[in-house]
Amino acid sequence: MDAHWDFANFTYREVENLPNGIRTVTRSLDPDVMDVIVSHAVGMIDRVGQKDDPKIFIQSPTLDAFFLHGDEIMSDVEVTDEGLVVVQT
Numbered sequence: 001m002d003a004h005w006d007f008a009n010f011t012y013r014e015v016e017n018l019p020n021g022i023r024t025v026t027r028s029l030d031p032d033v034m035d036v037i038v039s040h041a042v043g044m045i046d047r048v049g050q051k052d053d054p055k056i057f058i059q060s061p062t063l064d065a066f067f068l069h070g071d072e073i074m075s076d077v078e079v080t081d082e083g084l085v086v087v088q089t
Helices: 029-048 061-068
Strands: 002-006 009-020 021-028 075-080 083-089
Touching: 021 029, 029 075, 029 083
Parallel strands: none
Antiparallel strands: 002 009, 009 021, 021 083, 075 083
């Protein structure tokens, strides 16, 4: 598991590789930042599921693969006391 605080953005992120996917936990000390994180994550997961690839010029090959196979990715999103928990398989 990889985890770190980004004090410049007041965020903390844990990433755990699962046998069939990934689990991330993101949280912020700032409630406004947390609201933006949740909104962005939910919006992007929806966009990936619809294979609505924006094809921006700085997009990583990883995002290309996500959008290509978006209809095959199962996402579970939950806001808990731990933070925004996203499990993707």
